[in-house]
Amino acid sequence: MLDPKTERLTIQRARGGDREAIALLIRSYQKPLEAFLFRLCGKVELAEDISQEAFVRVIKSLDRFDERFRFSTWLFTIGKRLLVNHCQKMKPRADSEAVEFRADHAHTPLLEVQSRERQERVQDMVAVGLGALVSPQREIVLLFHQQGWPVERIAAELRMPEGTVKSHLFRARKRMLEAIELRCAPKSDRSATEELLEILDWGSAT
Numbered sequence: 001m002l003d004p005k006t007e008r009l010t011i012q013r014a015r016g017g018d019r020e021a022i023a024l025l026i027r028s029y030q031k032p033l034e035a036f037l038f039r040l041c042g043k044v045e046l047a048e049d050i051s052q053e054a055f056v057r058v059i060k061s062l063d064r065f066d067e068r069f070r071f072s073t074w075l076f077t078i079g080k081r082l083l084v085n086h087c088q089k090m091k092p093r094a095d096s097e098a099v100e101f102r103a104d105h106a107h108t109p110l111l112e113v114q115s116r117e118r119q120e121r122v123q124d125m126v127a128v129g130l131g132a133l134v135s136p137q138r139e140i141v142l143l144f145h146q147q148g149w150p151v152e153r154i155a156a157e158l159r160m161p162e163g164t165v166k167s168h169l170f171r172a173r174k175r176m177l178e179a180i181e182l183r184c185a186p187k188s189d190r191s192a193t194e195e196l197l198e199i200l201d202w203g204s205a206t
Contacts, residue, residue: 001157002028007071015062026055029072033079036147040083050086054079069139070157076147128183129176137172140165 002010002024013021030051037047058065058075065074130138136158143149143157151169155162 001032001072004070004159008067011062011065011067011071014059022059025059025071029075030055032072033075036076037079037083039148040080041087046083046086050079050083053082057082068135069142072157073139073142073147077142080147125180126176129180132175132179133172136160137168137175140168141172141176144169 001007010021010024014025033054034047034051037050038044041047041050054075057078065071130141133141140154140158143154144151149157151162151165155165158165
């Protein structure tokens with residue numbers, strides 16, 4: 001992948017329609033993105049297809065790219081979102097026989113609605129927490145949580161000591177929880193709160 005300075009200059013050229021700059025972005029990030037998507041879905045062809053779609057969207061939206069963050073963070077986030085959307089659309093429906101065999105684990109419409117509502121509350125909480133962060137904490141959290149990058153890779157990518165990355169994660173977790181408690185009153189929904197705390201459990205990193 002490109003270093004921050006080269007990346008920034010390349011994006012500026014690509015915004016102006018420079019085809020060589022666009023090609024450089026694709027060459028530099030296509031394989032890492034495909035590898036990331038493959039780890040998520042386990043299917044080579046699907047990872048490649050989603051990667052291509054992600055680049056199409058990213059190149060069309062370069063004017064909206066926030067240069068405070070790394071291009072890889074933005075690209076990987078879009079790729080993951082496209083993969084999740086694809087999997088949701090392609091999720092097979094269980095037939096009646098399969099439902100009978102899985103009766104103990106069947107999802108009724110009510111349970112599905114409750115689960116979806118809980119997920120939405122968790123997402124709202126995370127959004128509130130992320131909104132309370134400033135750079136580079138926000139970028140580090142996105143790389144660690146959304147992209148699944150280990151601390152050592154984040155440290156190398158952002159060119160900072162691993163101890164500094166861990167410190168940012170610790171302070172970010174505290175700041176996010178404070179913001180969430182202030183605005184979302186998580187105690188009113190124990191299941192959503194527990195799921196959120198599990199998401200923000202970065203003890204292994206710190």
